[in-house]
Amino acid sequence: MTSPYAKELEVAQLAVQRAALLTKRVFHEKAKGTVSKDDKSPVTVGDFGAQALIISALQANFPADEIVAEEESAQLRADPSLRDQIWEHVRSTRLDDAASEEAVLGGAVKDAEAMLDLIGQGNSQGGARGRIWAIDPIDGTKGFLRGGQYAVCLALMVDGDVKVGVLGCPNLPVNDSAALTADIGANQTDDEGRGVIFSAVIGQGATSRPLGSGALAKGQKISMKPITDLSSASFCESVEAGHSNQSESAQIAQKLGITKPSVRMDSQAKYGSIARGAGDIYLRLPTSKTYQEKIWDHAAGDLIVREAGGQVTDTTGSRLDFSVGRTLASNRGVIAAPAAIHSQVIKVVQEVLGQK
Numbered sequence: 001m002t003s004p005y006a007k008e009l010e011v012a013q014l015a016v017q018r019a020a021l022l023t024k025r026v027f028h029e030k031a032k033g034t035v036s037k038d039d040k041s042p043v044t045v046g047d048f049g050a051q052a053l054i055i056s057a058l059q060a061n062f063p064a065d066e067i068v069a070e071e072e073s074a075q076l077r078a079d080p081s082l083r084d085q086i087w088e089h090v091r092s093t094r095l096d097d098a099a100s101e102e103a104v105l106g107g108a109v110k111d112a113e114a115m116l117d118l119i120g121q122g123n124s125q126g127g128a129r130g131r132i133w134a135i136d137p138i139d140g141t142k143g144f145l146r147g148g149q150y151a152v153c154l155a156l157m158v159d160g161d162v163k164v165g166v167l168g169c170p171n172l173p174v175n176d177s178a179a180l181t182a183d184i185g186a187n188q189t190d191d192e193g194r195g196v197i198f199s200a201v202i203g204q205g206a207t208s209r210p211l212g213s214g215a216l217a218k219g220q221k222i223s224m225k226p227i228t229d230l231s232s233a234s235f236c237e238s239v240e241a242g243h244s245n246q247s248e249s250a251q252i253a254q255k256l257g258i259t260k261p262s263v264r265m266d267s268q269a270k271y272g273s274i275a276r277g278a279g280d281i282y283l284r285l286p287t288s289k290t291y292q293e294k295i296w297d298h299a300a301g302d303l304i305v306r307e308a309g310g311q312v313t314d315t316t317g318s319r320l321d322f323s324v325g326r327t328l329a330s331n332r333g334v335i336a337a338p339a340a341i342h343s344q345v346i347k348v349v350q351e352v353l354g355q356k
């Protein structure tokens, strides 16, 4: 008997691998076709192109499933030159493994118009019922533009629960035991020895494997590092001070007895890094009373960390609730840590946030 979600996992990993080939090409281009969205955040040719390729693969395999994806097609319909730049990448990005390209991912997108339609298919409102995929085609777009970390993220939720999660991290070291350092968060490339896919299926553990461009390598099990002594622990957080409160995180770390400075890195590469024991704790502390975290920023990472022996909650200690729409409207911030110390971390988080 094949294991549950085997097909979904295979499609998700290959779809992420192919989308990452596209983002890697754009990463090395000087002009990345960056435009500003309504909320002033950046989006690039890489984000749009990766979203089109992933949705194409999902629709070829699971036509009845819903999709919640970060990007919209409206802006592109009004900008033919941007559309053509994206099409050039979507048209020409193929897996090296031609058999998987056709048989698993369903082959090429027909034309630029079909590509725009695909990008627009990620408009589900989410919710608690049925099969819904969450896509973040480039998570950490600011890191992608700065030359830091970024991730191609895909997760399947069934009735509001994450069942499959895949993160492609082109700029992380392949080696699971490469400890997190400030350097890994900054000035990164996808040179030799870099690029990893993290995956998890509910109840089946978490794995890592080289991202590569050929047939997928066999995965190896990953697990969080057991911590006995918090003074030797490390924590990571966003590079962007506007995404996570970095002065509160420093106070929390100090109270926990953590002595190392935080490792700042963009994207869900943080979840993958702690899941494989390269770091220990991920803190994401709200910077405003109104911002709601997006489900595509957390769904894959949440499952990968939990399947690696971690616990992921918000700052109040509640599990992340992916069943309430496109955002995590019932949660505030994110705290991820090895299960054995998670409650100790939450206690200190509440002490520090309670002082405000």
Ligand SMILES: Nc1ncnc2c1ncn2[C@@H]1O[C@H](COP(=O)(O)O)[C@@H](OP(=O)(O)O)[C@H]1O
Binding pocket: 041, 070, 136, 138, 139, 140, 141, 142, 143, 237, 238, 239, 240, 242, 243, 244, 265, 266, 267, 268, 287, 288, 291, 293, 294, 297
């Ligand atoms: N005020 C805010 N607070 C928290 N997260 C925010 C935010 N504004 C934007 N973000 C999210 O932060 C994500 C990046 O996470 P990180 O800061 O850990 O690298 C962005 O994903 P995208 O880059 O996909 O847009 C975006 O969705």
Ligand SMILES: [Mg+2]
Binding pocket: 136, 138, 139, 140, 296, 297
């Ligand atoms: Mg994101």
Ligand SMILES: [Mg+2]
Binding pocket: 047, 070, 136, 137, 138, 139, 140, 141
């Ligand atoms: Mg994104």
Ligand SMILES: [Mg+2]
Binding pocket: 041, 042, 043, 070, 141
């Ligand atoms: Mg974005």
